[in-house]
Amino acid sequence: METSNIFWNHVKRNRWAYLMGFALLSISSLLQLLIPWLLGQFTDKLQSSNLAYGETVSFALWMTAAGFGIAFFRSTSRIYLFRLARTLEMRVRGELFRHWEKLSAQYFNNQRIGDLMSHAISDVNVIREVTMQGYFNIMEAVLLIVISVIAMVTSVNPLLTLLTMLPLPLLSILAYRFNKRIQQQSADVQAAVSDLTSRVQEFTAGIRVVKAFVQEQEERGLFARDNQHAVDMNRRYVRSNSLFTSLSAGIIGFSFMMSVVLGGIMVLQNVITLGEFVAFNTYLSLLMGPIENLGKVVNLLQRGTASENRLLQIFRTQPEVVDDIAADQAINHIDGEIEIRNLTFAYPEADRPTLKDISLKVAKGSSLAIVGRVGSGKSTLVHLLVRLYNPPRGTVFIDGHDIHEVPLRTLRGQIGIVPQDQFLFSSTIRDNIGFDPHPYTDEQVIEASKVAQVYENIVEFPDQFDTALGERGISLSGGQRQRVSIARAIIKRPSILIFDDSLSAVDTITEDLILEGLKSVMNKRTTIIIGHRISSVQAADQILVMDEGQIVERGTHEQLLRRNGLYADMYHKQLLDQEAERQDGRDEEQLGRAKLLQGGAGA
Template identity: 75%
Template sequence: MKRKAIILDYMREKRWPYLLGFALLSISCLMQLLIPDILGRFTDLLEQSRLTLEDAGTYALWLLAVAVGVALFRSMGRIYLYRLSRMLEMRIRNNLFSHWEKLSAQYFNNQRIGDLMSHAISDVSVIREVTMNGIFNIMEALVLITFTVVTMVSAVNGWLTLLTMLPLPLLSILAYRFNKRIQQQSSDMQIAVSNMTSRVQEFIAGIRVVKAFVQEKAERKHFTRDNQYAVEMNRRFVRSNSLFGALSTGIVGLSFLISVVLGGVLVLNGTITLGEFVAFNTYLSLIMGPIENLGKVVNQVQRGIASEKRLLSILETEPEVVDDIAAKPDIGQLEGRIDIRNLTFHYPEAKEPSLKNINLTVPRGTSLAIVGRVGSGKSTLVHLLVRLYNPPQGTVFIDGHDIHEIPLRTLRGQIGIVPQDQFLFSTTIRDNISFDPNPYTENEVEDAAKLAQVYENIAEFPNRFDTALGERGISLSGGQRQRVSIARALIKKPSILIFDDSLSAVDTITEDLILEGLNSVMNDRTTIIIGHRISSVKSADQIVVLEEGAIAERGTHEELLQLQGLYADLYHKQMLDEEAERFPEPSDGSEIRAAERDIAAAGEQLAGTKPAVPLSRPQVLRGGANG
């Protein structure tokens, strides 16, 4: 749904509350008009020497009563209008957050976190200021200027009023000339703040990398550059704003000059009284404040327009992944059978397909393992199963239903996925494991932790499951974060379990324990395991090997070894790596040289001569050529 405006749409919706605030403010403005009249009458009595002590007390009480009334109604109107602005601010942030939740993963791949934070904080605050101070000043100026000018014409002198008001239209011309400049500079200033926010966010997120590579000086230089750019954009805006304010003040001063000079002449000529002259200048001083504020309002409105455009560009972005028109709300519990038929998938920005002609069947309650090189399309296949991206129609089926026919809430609610990045929220361990709309009991949380082999680690913490984690769960080790992520998926008891390389950060012993604990969970659930270790996938009912987005091999562990293909090569390499870990090569050659000398000495004793060819290093490590 396209939105033409944010502020105007809100004001139309809340027109009656705004009218009430306008009425309260109007009463305050009308009461202010009594002050010049009281001062004028007081001055005339004083000039004519007819002012008594009783009169002075009466006028003082009138001024006090008017001041109290003005303060009361002005405060009520301000509070009421400001409350509406705060409600708008809350609504925009809620709508923005809700809309972000609907957008697909592809949108966030192309956005910087700092920019998004700037939209949610800075841009929304600018909108609030426009609807708060901006609308208040506009309403006050509209009422006060209109009624004051009418009063000045009718109660004092029409020609004096006309001549005094002549310079004021120049303010409109001035505002028009500064319009585009201030709007562009405001937009540039907001972009500069976004860039600086992004720089700070990336620095904080990558602080360990920065320190590990001794890049503090370089990062400080980058931040200084962004900070200086933000300062320069603010300076440009302040210069334009100050120039506009100075010229506005000069125009207002010109009106006062005309009022004093011409008004003084009219008093000397007897055209107006001294009291009327005082009242006229008091009227003029009442409207000069609102007129000057109009200049500030112009700047606020231009900033608001720039911020509103940025927010609308987000709110008008259509989510790519939504419930399809063909979705069937009556689809309930999923059993877990997966069929993939002739699946070819392109990422929006990619020229080549990430998956090519994939055909797979995973019966309910069985396990599928996916292996392959980095970039072969393993995670892409999983992302399509949970519809983080949309697969083509008629290619992915669950329980015989095209995945587009299954409502997103049903689909994702019955798939438990352990992603690669092991993201944890900065809350307690309990909240991270029970991260689901459904409430879980203490026993369910503990059982999930035991299945994931992380219960004993949690039990060692002083606050156990109530231990608060740092940003992204940084207070836990990589293996602990991975196992808490596994527990978070297991507690849902989903129909389909997906492990996206989720055992890479644990040792082989813990991996065996986790897999053993998962056996009971996996028996009646469809399970997909993506992994690089053969040990974590060899027990799967079927294994597929992806190569450049296509299925290169498929079968069981034994069948794939017999093929002597990619899977067998990966298996043998891992076996060699494990052997190398068990028999590590010495860090220097002293042990090898000592062993060579010992073997050579033994050869001399047995054969009476030195060996013609020294033993090679592999022979020494293995106890000789035949050892």
């Protein structure tokens, strides 16, 4: 998408099609001017009592033919031009979506979903309306005004034409005065619609939380506030638009008054004939519609300019993560060797680094586990490995290549990741597991679900793998969403597998089953496991302990326990928690037996 002017770029791209539409509209406009001339001739003959029956029929037939011609060519030109507007709508919306796909994760961190939806729907619709109604009305107005004024000057009276047209330039002054106000108010309307859309989206996404915390009344209040704000912004826009339209109609009415008064005087003084007076006012009637439409077009153009500026701002936003100039497109496979050298990284909006002086090496086919407190930088490290954010050059290497040299398609296509936020699409379970450009067979989908220990849950649903999930997979439990996400990652058979705290929502028994099933998948694949439970990471070839963005300990499970540091402290605390859970279970079991014995004694 060219980022200078969406409208004119579209016109230039389709200039021959627009020329054809313009030609059809020109024929329609010329035919419209035939009717005033016929009426003038008819009136003069009627006044002079020199009108034969055959001439009356001839006038009627000519007017009927002109009417049918106007209808045919005008409707054909509208269909032609409106189709071009729909093409623009489809193209802009498609290019907007493709541009969003290119933008980095950081962009979406700073955007509201309601704003994005408003851009894709409301702003694009406004641009379509400008291209459809705006261009058509402008072309029709220009044609009719130019041709009508020429006809009025040459066939009626130049002075009468000049005096009648004199008030009309006031419309341009009026449009200029209302220009900025309407444009700003249109932007305010779109912003209010975005706020309202965001409010509805957040409410529907968080409906369970709203109900759990009994926040229905507060949510109604917030929605009512945003709803009222949208109404107020629309009222301001409607008031300005109505005032502009009313003043425009007043100016047009004044032109008609000038025509009737001055034209009537000229008829009485025999300067013009009665037929010329009728023809002149009919020409003027033809002009008034397009001129009045120009006022509406001005308002529409202001809305279109506001919407276009918002869309151009998006198109001008460049993705931060792209294939580097030095990227070797010949690299279409990675083996899985990872090396990080003295990596220090800070998010764009952060005032201090999230990762500090990280160095590690993961051999091809080996496993790395990362543990640490919340906020220690574990997930950030993973985000850099798949280049959701750009690491500094010379710090992250894949198979000996700087990660900036590896094409993004190869890098991300060869990495299977189970993110901390298990996002599922509102399609079927099969589609979510097989979410990949390459098609998968039903057998592969079933096998992946079995390895992820979710197969038994899926077959209990009435539609099994064809079960449609709700928004973000809300119809599944947290553990089921995690396991579907695991199946989605392992079905790719990638060179590098990353599990970002992906077993936190399953019980320890299911965790053991999943880890056992993953052994065959992890074999000869580089695997990175981020977790809080020691049980999920203790079998890794190498374990890193992170704290405040730094690696504070590293080694195997046994080595770290012997060091008696942070890892050992976490391990012993989890053992105590597990023992407490088991003790609670034994206490409940003993209490239940005691109640049974008491019941038997009472009997």
